[in-house]
Structures are given as structure tokens and as C-alpha cells.
Amino acid sequence: MRMRGAKILIECLKEQSVDTVFGFPGGSVLNIYDELYKNSDAITHILTAHEQGAAHAADGYARVTGKVGVCIATSGPGATNLVTGIATAYMDSTPMVAITGNVPVPLLGKDSFQEVDIAGVTIPITKHNYIVKDVADLADVIREAFYIAQEGRPGPVLVDIPKDVTAYEAEYTYKAPKPISRHPERIRIQDIETAVELITNASNPFIYAGGGVNGSRASAELLEFAEKIQAPVCVSLMGKGAFPATHPQYTGMIGMHGTKVSSMGVSRCDLLIVIGARFSDRVVSKADKFARKAQVLHIDIDPAEINKNIQTYHHVIGDVQAVLTMINERITTRIEHGQWLEKIAEWKKRYPIRVTTENRRPRDIIRALNDLLGEKAIIVTEVGQHQMWAAQFFKYTQSGSFITSGGLGTMGFGTGAAFGAQLGRPDKQVVSIAGDGSFQMNCNELGTIAKYQIPIVILLMNNHTLGMVRQWQTMFYDKRYSATTLDHQIDWVKLADAFGVDAMKLGLDDDIQTVLKAALEVGGPVLVDCEIPIDDVVLPMVAPGASIEDIILSVDPITN
């Protein structure tokens, strides 16, 4: 059937079972928006306040559903406003398709109004991108974009469509999406067997699981594996939820704000089994001091991650779920490591995450939230101290229950990602744990959650400062608080009220349970302005460039 480019695009979205898109209209995407209007029964379009919000929403939606997140923006500034969101998705391997309009083909390259070479701009932050200059190519490009976004290690793909291409006609025939395979047949059996041998022979194995376990939906396989080989498990920030935090073998997070037990485990194990993780500098810190006594066994879907930051002893390339299934099949009896687990248990008792006056209030708020919601919660964060507290103090037991910008560390990610996640998982209660610095970056999205009545809870950890930067200034810059104090007294309750979002205050002396309960009972979008002390800190901490063995447990060096 012959149809216009804009209609072909919508038909291709339907082929991929896309039912929700996030975006913001403009001149170059008018034809696309006209088709969205006509197809509003099949595809819900969520109008955000800013394109960045649309990109983060598509990202949050994708992370909780496992489907491809879709965002749409017009040419020029619309497209560049997506950039931070695309980069965020790229660093955290989220499947996303970003569709941008552009000026008509004859005007490309002429510095036309609202023209930008967004394909050029996004080369380093997409798995791949396209400029569609011929409407006859459009359908296949969209199909390829969805395939590439999901296949192998997922990531964002951008499709730039000049306006005339959305107006021209071409032949369209329905095609079923190409299935996404985990490709177990590509996993080398020899590699699996060597891995099993290493695992079987290890006396003190230690597992470090990352975001790949969540991305591959492999938490059940990881649990089976860890229990079979009786190894302790730590997770990266992106790996939160991949292994139940309530499990006795769990040692907590590894890295800059990880637990001392995880650091000790990595430093003293004889086999470090790294699953769907990429040895980020925020985990490894000083590379030559990382896992010094261990052989490193790395399991990852992306061959380029092998030997990139840390030299491995052995590796298996493949989808984490498929690899773990194959390994689990070959380990028939439980391998006991009683002494090793006892030692870990002893360290866990000796080195809990130390709670001092400098982090008690945020901990209590997050624990109270944990008590109220438990497994019903999906926690989304912004970036900074609150993000680390949310990672440390909420006990995640399910994959996909913690959504955060791990790789790029995008302040302003939270609100968009939270309402995207809430739309993807209406059965859950999404809570955005935010900081006042991050939140104000995209607080315009309060309007979006009000407009669509998306029932997220925003817990604003308000310390009137850019807390994480201040913490570094306290520890490493002799308390010279350059440009980190936010003392201009924003009234967040009034602001939320102006957007039509319910809001309440949780003062330092207020009862946390009472206020949080009241917030959850609102049943619609709500913001809680939680006052916390300005000098609260995140501990433990590995100083930048230090070895993880030298983890700081207290800001006071004498009591360390």
C-alpha cells in the first residue's frame, strides 16, 4: 500500500508493538504528529515539558519494561535537547530509538532554520544512527533501528528524518519484527568448560554482578549460580536488584561508595567472577590494586569489554542469561565454601555501613520508605548523595527495581525516568529519590506528571547544597565550598502547587512514617520536600585514585 512517510513511520512503530512514545512537537515533525493524532488509539503520546524529559522518560520506560523506549523531537534544538538523554541511555545500555525531524533534504547542509547535524552530533553516543533521505528506505531503517537497539548489548539508535521524507509517498507492506535472539549457539563450549573448571577449583570465589544481569533479565540464573557455588555476591550500582539484598551471600555494593566487605571480598578472593559488568573506574578505582590476588573470570555480551579496563584470566562472551544457564547445567552438585562464607559473615558483622549523625536522617527516610513499600517499589534516582543513599539503604530484591543514571551520572534524569517507569509499570509504585540540586535541573516535568496524573512520589532530599560536590570539598578542598551552596530558599511545595502537584514538607523533627504514609495515600503525583542536614555525607568512600583496599569508613581519619 502506498502511504506518506509519516504514516509509514507510525505503521513501523505498530509493527514493533510500540504503544507509548514520549516527545515534543515542532516544525519538522508536524507530519509525524499529524499521524500520531490520527493513531492516538494505538499509540499514546506523552508530551513532556522539554525534550530531555522525553529522552529520560523513554529510558526509564525501557529499563522497567525491557521494551524499546521511543522518543520524538523536532529538528535543531529539539534534537540537541535529546542529547543528554541519549548519552545517558548509551552509557547504561538501554534500548532506545530516538526519532528526530530535520529540515527538508534540499535544505540540509545550508545552515537552514532549526537545522543541526544531529546524526553527526550523536555518533559517539549511539550504537548507530541514520539520516533517511529517501522515503523508500524509511520502513527498513526503522526496523533496523529497533533491531540494533535490542540486539547484543542494547543501546540507543537515532533516526533523523527530513521533513519532506515524511511527506513523500512510498509502498509499505507489513513485516513482522526480526526476532531478538540470545544466540546461545555462539557461546564457545570450550570457554564454558574452562570457566566451570576455574569455578570448581576455586577456594574463595567472589561474584561481582553488574547491570548486564538486569539487562539480560538473568537474576534467577544468577541466584541459582551463586547458591550452587556458595560464593558471596557484590553488585555494582547498575547491578542493584540483580541479586536480592536480603540474601545471606550478599555483601552489598562494590566501588567508590560500596561496602568494606565487598572491597575485602574482591581483594582477598582467589577467583573473581564478573558477570555483566564492565570494571567502571567508579568500581575499580586504582586498576593495578584491584583483585590483586584473584584470577578474573569475565562473562559479558560485549567482546570489547574484555581486557578493556582490567586484564582477565579467562572470559566467556555471550548473553549473561544464556551463559549462566550453560554453566549452571554443568555444575551438578553444590560446591561448599563454608569457611569463606563464614569469614564474609564475620566481616559483615564487623563492618556494617556505618551510620553516624552525618547520614542518619536520609537513612531513616529511605528505610521507612522500604518498610512501607517493599517489593512494590521501583526506586528511581537523580545523581549525587541521595543516589548513593538510595543504593545503600533500600533493600532491592528484584531486578529492575532500581533505576539510576550509573554511567553518565546525569543530574536531571530522575523525574523523566520516574514517570516513564511508572507508565511502563503501572502495577508498581515508582518513587523518585531526588536531591534539590538535580531536581531543579528538570523540575519543569512536574507539569507533565500533573497533566497526565502519573502517580509518582518524589522524595526531595533537600540539604540546600550540591551535597556530593560539597562532600568532596569538605574532604579534599579544605571546606572551600565553591558554588555548591543553594541558599536561595526555593519553596518546593509552592512550586509543585503551581504545577498542580500535591506537595508536603517533612521537617527534621517530623515523624517520617506519618508523612510518607500521607504522601503514598495521595494516589497521584506528589512531592515530599524532605529536609536533611547540609553536612550529611556518603560513606564508606574510596578516595579518587586510591585502592579499594583503602576504603574510608569515617570522615574523621582518627576513628577510621
Add this chain to the structure above:
Amino acid sequence: MDRYILSVLVNNHSGVLSRIAGLFSRRGYNIDSLSVGETKDPDVSRMTIVLRGDHAVLEQITKQLAKLIDVLHIKELKPSESVSRELVLIKVGAERAQRAEVVQIADIYKAKIMDVDTATITMEITGDQDKLSAFLRLVEPYGIKEIVRTGLSAIGRTDETISDDMNKKEC
């Protein structure tokens, strides 16, 4: 630092070169040269990339290149199993008194004289890196006024082609 030669088959689209050049600069890899041209299949271009680094760098570059959707195949061409050539156009200072000497060097090195003017001689020379550097060392004292290099092109010896290698790896 070792020197490696990679032969890379890529889709012949606009923009592919900038993807590849961008990857090298972004990740801080050092390349000596990059040359590109169409293959017998007009949809496919072939690049010869000469890079410097240790073996770990070569491994990373190869893997990062392989992640690009437009990269179809990568083969390392080892010097013992391949031939490589570069073409250089060079303009050397040669007043009447030195002209004969320069022509003699050109003759020995099988460089072609393309143009002679009152104060310069313009030549074309093709060869591997050793021959070219020896030639350049000899003409340097006359004053190199201008030089244009194509970058290295390389091809494997024996019956096996890069397409055979690509098909073999896909099986």
C-alpha cells in the same frame, strides 16, 4: 610501540569515514595513516589503517571497530603475509646545479619525474615504508618544498582474499 596494519571492509556510505576517524580520536588511539577506496563491490569500501601501540591497544581497536554497524570485516595484515605500498608526490628544491644529482637519486629509487621547473623537481614515488624513508632521507638535503602522501595501502599475499577470510569467520 609496535606498528600494525588493519584492513577493514566497511559500508560505502557517506559518514562512515567520520564514524571511524571519530572512534580513533575519541578513544585516543594513535594512527599513522588511513586510506580508503571502493572495492570491486561498489557498496563496500576498503580501508587500510596503520596504527601504533601495544598488543592490548590493537585488541581494543579491533573490538571497538567491530562494534560499528558499518564495519563489515576486519583483518590484521601481518608484514610477512602481505604487501604494502604508499604513493608519495614530492617537490624537491633543485637549482640547475643540483638537478642532475636529484634525477640520479630518482632514477635509482625508480621515482618518476612529473615536472621540472627552474628551482624544483616534482616526483612520484611508490614503495613500502623502508624504501620511502630511505628516499626521503636522500632528497631531504635538497629541501623538500612540498609533500603529499596517500597513506599505506596493503593487501594479503596468497590465493586467499579478504572476502574468503570474512566468509570463513561467519561460518
